[in-house]
Amino acid sequence: MCGIVGYTGDREAFPILINGLKKLEYRGYDSAGIALEKEDGIVVYKTEGKVSRLEEMVKDKDLSSRTGIAHTRWATHGVPNAVNAHPHLSASGKLAIVHNGIIENYQVLKEALEQDGIPLKSETDTEILVNFIEKIKNETGKNLFEATQLALKRVVGAYAIVLMDADAPGRLVVARKGSPLVIGLGKNKDYIVASDASPIIAQTKTVYYLDEDEVGLLEPGKEMIIKTLDNKKVNPRLTELDMTIEELEKGGFEYFMLKEIYEQPKSVYDSMRGRIHPGKKIIRLGGIEPYENHILEADRIIMVGCGTSWHAGLVGEYMIEELARIPVEVEYGSEFRYRNPVIRPRDVVIGISQSGETADTLAALKLAKEKGALLLGICNVVGSSIARETHAGIYTHAGPEIGVASTKAFTAQVTVLLLLALRLGYLKGTIPRERYEALIEELAKAPDLIEKVLQTDLQVQQIARHYKDMKNFLYLGRGINFPVALEGALKLKEISYIHAEGYPAAEMKHGPIALIDENMPVVVIATKKGNYDKIVSNIREIKARNGRIIAIVTEGDKQVAALADHTIEIPEADEMLSPLLATIPLQLLAYHIAVMLGRDVDKPRNLAKSVTVE
Ligand code: F6R
Numbered sequence: 106m107c108g109i110v111g112y113t114g115d116r117e118a119f120p121i122l123i124n125g126l127k128k129l130e131y132r133g134y135d136s137a138g139i140a141l142e143k144e145d146g147i148v149v150y151k152t153e154g155k156v157s158r159l160e161e162m163v164k165d166k167d168l169s170s171r172t173g174i175a176h177t178r179w180a181t182h183g184v185p186n187a188v189n190a191h192p193h194l195s196a197s198g199k200l201a202i203v204h205n206g207i208i209e210n211y212q213v214l215k216e217a218l219e220q221d222g223i224p225l226k227s228e229t230d231t232e233i234l235v236n237f238i239e240k241i242k243n244e245t246g247k248n249l250f251e252a253t254q255l256a257l258k259r260v261v262g263a264y265a266i267v268l269m270d271a272d273a274p275g276r277l278v279v280a281r282k283g284s285p286l287v288i289g290l291g292k293n294k295d296y297i298v299a300s301d302a303s304p305i306i307a308q309t310k311t312v313y314y315l316d317e318d319e320v321g322l323l324e325p326g327k328e329m330i331i332k333t334l335d336n337k338k339v340n341p342r343l344t345e346l347d348m349t350i351e352e353l354e355k356g357g358f359e360y361f362m363l364k365e366i367y368e369q370p371k372s373v374y375d376s377m378r379g380r381i382h383p384g385k386k387i388i389r390l391g392g393i394e395p396y397e398n399h400i401l402e403a404d405r406i407i408m409v410g411c412g413t414s415w416h417a418g419l420v421g422e423y424m425i426e427e428l429a430r431i432p433v434e435v436e437y438g439s440e441f442r443y444r445n446p447v448i449r450p451r452d453v454v455i456g457i458s459q460s461g462e463t464a465d466t467l468a469a470l471k472l473a474k475e476k477g478a479l480l481l482g483i484c485n486v487v488g489s490s491i492a493r494e495t496h497a498g499i500y501t502h503a504g505p506e507i508g509v510a511s512t513k514a515f516t517a518q519v520t521v522l523l524l525l526a527l528r529l530g531y532l533k534g535t536i537p538r539e540r541y542e543a544l545i546e547e548l549a550k551a552p553d554l555i556e557k558v559l560q561t562d563l564q565v566q567q568i569a570r571h572y573k574d575m576k577n578f579l580y581l582g583r584g585i586n587f588p589v590a591l592e593g594a595l596k597l598k599e600i601s602y603i604h605a606e607g608y609p610a611a612e613m614k615h616g617p618i619a620l621i622d623e624n625m626p627v628v629v630i631a632t633k634k635g636n637y638d639k640i641v642s643n644i645r646e647i648k649a650r651n652g653r654i655i656a657i658v659t660e661g662d663k664q665v666a667a668l669a670d671h672t673i674e675i676p677e678a679d680e681m682l683s684p685l686l687a688t689i690p691l692q693l694l695a696y697h698i699a700v701m702l703g704r705d706v707d708k709p710r711n712l713a714k715s716v717t718v719e
Contacts, residue, residue: 107132107133107176107177107178107179107191107204107205107206107300107713108125108126108128108129108130108131108132108133108176108177108205108299108300108301109129109174109175109176109191109203109204109205109265109266109267109286109298109299109300110122110125110126110129110174110175110176110203110267110297110298110299110300110304111173111174111175111203111267111269111277111279111296111297111298111299111323112125112171112172112173112174112295112296112297112298113171113172113173113275113276113277113295113296113323113324113325114171114172114291114293114294114295114296114297114325115171115293115295115325116171116295117168117169117170117171118141118142118170118171118172118173119139119141119163119168119169119170119173121297121304121308122139122173122174122175123139123156123159123160123175124304124307125175125297125299125303125304125305126139126156126159126175126176126177126304127156128303128304128353129177129299129300129301129303129304130155130156130177130708131361131507131508131509131707131708131713131714131715132177132179132205132300132301132713132714132715133177133178133179133180133713134155134156134177134178134179134708134713135153135154135178135179135180135185136151136152136153136154136177136178136180136185136186136187136189136190136191137151137152137154137155137156137158137159137175137176137177137178137190138150138151138152138159138175138176138178138187138190138191138192138203139151139159139163139173139174139175139176139192140173140174140175140192140194140201140203140269141168141170141172141173142170142171142172142173142269142271142274142275143170146198146199146271147194147198147199147201147269147271149192149194149201150162150163150166151176151187151190151191151192152187152190153185153186153187153190155177155708156177171275171325172269172274172275172276172277173269174192174201174202174203174267174268174269174277175192175203176190176191176192176203176204178190178191179713181207181230182207182211182228182229182230182231183227183228183229184228188226188227188228189227189228189229191203191204191229191231193227193229193231193232193235194235195235195236195238195239196223196224196236196239197239198271199239199270199271199272200235200238200239200242200249200268200269200270200271201235201268201269202231202234202235202238202266202267202268203231203266203267204230204231204234204264204265204266205264205265205266205284205285205300206262206263206264206265206266206282206283206284207230207262207263207264208230208231208233208234208260208261208262208264209261209262210259210260210261210262211230211233211234211262214233214234214237214259214260215233217237217240218233218236218237218240221240223236223240230262234256234260234264234266235268237256237259237260238252238253238256238268239252241255241256248273249268249270249273249276249278250278250320250322250330250332253266253268253278253280253320254320254332254334254336257280257282257318257320257334258334260282262282262283263282263283263284263464264280264281264282264283264284265279265280265281265282265283265284265285265286265300265315266279266280266281267279267286267298275324275325276322276323276324277296277298277322277323277324278320278321278322278323279298279315279320279321279323280315280319280320280321281315281316281317281318281319282317282318283317283464283467283490284300284462285300285301285314285462285489285490285715286298286299286300286314286315287299287300287301287302287305287312287313287314287315288312288313288314288315288321288323288329288341289302289305289308289309289311289312290309290311290312290313290329290343291308291309292309293325293326294325294326294327294328295308295325296323296325296329297309298323300715301486301715302346302348303348303353303505303507305346306346306348306349306350306353307350310345310346311343311344311345311346312343312344312345312346313329313331313341313342313343313344314344314488315331316339318333318334319331319332319333319334319339320332320333320334321341329341344488347487348504348505352504352505353505353507359700360508360696360700360706360707361506361507361508361707362508362510362512362600362692362696362706362707363696363706364508365506365507365508365512365513366512366513366559366689366692366693366696367559368503368504368513369512369513369516369552369555369559369689370552370553370555370556370559371504371552372501372502372503372504372513372516372517373513373516373517373520373551373552373555373685374551374552375502375503375504375517376501376502376503376517376520376521376524377520377524377548377549377551378502379391380524381524381545381548381549383545383546383549386541386542386545387545388524388527388528388531388545389528390499390524390525390528392497392498392499392500393481393497393498393499393525395497396479396481396496396497397528397529397532399453399479400431400453400479400481400529401431401529401532401533402451403431403451403452403453403479404432404449404451404452405431405432405433405434405452405453406425406431406432406433406434406452406453406454406455407433407434407435407436407441407446407448407452407453407454407455407473407478408421408422408433408434408435408436408454408455408456408457409435409436409437409438409441409454409455409456409457409466409469409470409473410435410437410438410456410457410458410463410466411437411438411439411458411463411465411466411716412511412595413459413511413514413515413592413595414457414458414459414463414466414511414514414515414518415435415437415438415457416515416588416589416591416592416595417457417483417515417518417519417522417588418435418455418457418522419435419587419588419591420519420522420585420588420589420684421433421435421455421457421518421519421522421525421526422434422435423584423585423588424522424523424525424526424585424681425522425525425526425529427526427681428526428527428529428530428535428536428681429526429529429530429533429535429536430530430533430535431529431533436469437465438456438463438465438466438467438468438469439465439469441469441472442465442468442469442472446472446473448472448473448476448477448478449476449477449478450476450477450478452473452478452479453478453479453480453481454469454470454473454478454479454480454481455480455481455482455483456469456470456480456481456482456483456484456491456494456495457483457484457518458482458483458484458485458489458491459484459485459486459501459503459506459511459514459518460484460485460486460489460714460715460716461482461484461485461486461488461489461490461491461492462486462489462490462491462715462716463491463715463716464716465716466491467490467491467494470482470491470494470495471494474494479496480494480495480496481495481496481497481498481499482494482495482497482498482499483498483499483500483501483518483521483522484498484500484501485500485501485502485503485506485514485517485518487500499521499524499525501514501517501518501520501521502517503516503517506714507707507714508706508707509599509600509707509708509709509712509713509714510596510599510600510692510695510706510709512596512692515592515688516555516685516688516689519684519685519688520548520551520685523544523548523681523682524548526681527541527544527545527548543679544679544681544682547678547679547682548682551678551682551685551686554675554676554678554682554685554686555685555686555689557675557676558675558676558686558689558690559689559693561673561674561675561689561690561693562693564673565673565690565693565694565697566693566697568655568671568673568694569694569697569698569701570697570701571671572626572653572655572698573601573697573698573701573702575603575624575625575626576603576604576624577603577604577605577606577620577624577625578594578597578603578604578605578606578625578626578627578628579594579605579606579607579608579613579617579620579621579625579626579627579628580593580594580597580605580606580607580608580627580628580629580630580691581607581608581609581610581613581627581628581629581630581640581643582607582609582610582629582630582687583609583610583611583630583635583636583639583640583643584635584636584680585635585680585681585683585684586630586632586635586683586684586687587607587608587609587610588684589630589683589684589687589688589691590607590608590609590610590628590630591607592607592688592691593605593607593628593630593688593691593692593694593695594606594607595607596691596692596694596695596696597691597694597695597698597699599709599712600695600696600699600704600706600709601695601698601699601702601704602702602704602709602710603698610629610639610640610643611639611643613643613646613647614646618646618647618650621647621650621651621652622650622651622652623651623652623653625652625653626652626653626654626655627647627652627653627654627655628654628655628656628657628691628694629643629644629647629654629655629656629657629665629669630656630657630683630687631644631656631657631658631662631665631669632657632658632659632675632680632683632687633658633659633662633677634659634678634679634680634683635680635683640665641664641665641668644656644665644668644669645668648668653670654668654669654670654671655669655670655671655672655673655694656668656669656671656672656673657672657673657675657687657690657691658672658673658674658675659674659675659676659677660674660675660676660677661674661677662674673690675687675689675690
């Protein structure tokens with residue numbers, strides 16, 4: 106939800122800011138803008154549309170400056186247009202702000218400004234915020250840093266902000282609550298600050314993750330000053346980034362999504378590395394080891410997540426219940442947080458999130474913490490808000506995921522959940538030794554199996570050609586592959602804008618079967634293990650109604666192949682592994698259809714990668 110970048114130092118700010126915005130565009134891309142410090146004040150350029158449009162707009166301008174801030178937006182307050190785009194200037198034109206988040210009490214702040222007759226140009230909460238900070242600054246005679254502290258104490262909502270002041274050249278003031286902000290410290294004590302580390306990595310690997318309710322002052326050549334809203338000094342603990350620039354580039358692929366689909370043998374391997382020891386038949390999850398007894402004694406596990414991460418949770422439910430016999434419930438973060446859920450101290454709540462910043466998941470976890478539950482996180486982004494909010498966790502280590510549609514993060518989450526289920530099952534003695542060992546061996550081979558599934562790419566592309574003009578799709582699966590059907594449908598709808606629904610196959614006859622005809626392709630996960638005969642019956646029911654079937658089957662399957670219009674084979678594996686394999690062709694199918702329809706695969710309309718607003 107919106108990407109922000111700021112730079113101050115001894116180098117030209119513009120190239121750093123614009124390249125930073127390009128890295129952050131996955132967070133929102135309906136408008137973009139930049140503010141640069143000039144000798145006679147702050148200049149702002151902003152436009153509706155993507156960062157490339159902003160770049161085009163400013164190409165003849167004098168952009169020389171060593172301090173600036175920039176923004177790529179996902180609209181919350183006000184339509185996406187140039188006026189509502191960030192940066193916003195205060196009424197005097199002296200302060201400029203970029204903001205990611207939502208100011209919930211903007212109406213109260215607005216009324217305070219209206220009483221003073223301060224004019225507003227946009228419909229945004231952000232313009233209100235910058236003017237409110239200026240009002241406090243003028244009224245108290247404090248500097249920008251202090252005025253920001255005072256103002257934010259009266260703000261309700263979520264924000265990551267970067268501010269500059271024409272009267273204090275070279276300085277940036279940063280603050281966060283609820284939305285992420287990372288400060289990079291360059292070699293010459295120059296500073297680059299951004300919503301995530303991706304714009305920073307090209308400049309420096311030394312960073313500080315600004316904490317909740319902290320305000321920072323960044324001035325080139327000087328130590329950063331970090332204080333709380335209550336003016337307590339904080340000693341910033343610097344960390345080193347462990348990502349590489351290559352991980353953030355497309356590496357010859359047309360889209361990040363395709364690159365990330367192809368990275369899955371490696372990302373699944375990375376999510377197991379150091380945790381699975383096939384020779385010794387052992388799984389160890391260092392991050393949660395101190396809490397293992399607590400988990401084993403839990404009355405139940407509740408998993409919370411949104412979108413694809415919620416689907417991973419559903420897969421995890423099957424795995425943990427089957428292998429460790431602990432009751433599991435899976436909840437949408439957004440529903441959980443608003444329905445006064447029953448949570449007891451013997452509950453373990455697991456937050457699943459690629460970004461680690463999803464507002465609804467984070468709020469659900471905070472609620473569970475208040476009620477005394479043990480919180481675990483399964484996050485991809487190291488140091489993210491959810492990773493820090495939880496008592497312990499297991500990072501997925503899938504590497505940066507840039508494509509808005511989640512792919513490798515999902516398979517990494519599923520891998521980590523299987524590791525967890527196996528570890529708990531082993532400790533509890535609920536899984537027969539033979540199966541435990543066989544599953545460890547199979548899981549260790551999963552990267553090779555995924556590699557093999559990726560070889561179906563061309564075939565999937567041909568199938569995509571047949572169906573790209575369909576208006577609706579149905580995805581069916583049973584058991585552990587029901588969430589895979591949901592995930593396949595989500596992938597298709599979000600990047601191709603084709604309506605798609607996922608169902609447990611047996612539910613079809615309770616309603617969706619009415620939709621079946623030759624214009625409603627049905628994608629069925631029909632692997633050998635797990636309810637195979639039942640799903641074959643479901644396929645017959647569809648064929649009897651002229652439905653067209655794309656089936657994901659186990660290698661060598663003849664029965665479904667004889668019924669389906671198209672079959673895509675995946676290697677034979679334990680049922681617990683089938684989500685890891687069956688998902689891949691569904692990702693590819695969605696990808697190819699979206700490309701054929703000319704969609705912007707990495708940046709689908711109306712979406713953003715990191716949903717830091719509710
Ligand atoms: C779908 C997708 C979203 C996210 C959801 C949660 O492809 O990307 O549905 O899965 O917004 O995001 P995280 O995992 O970052 O909490």
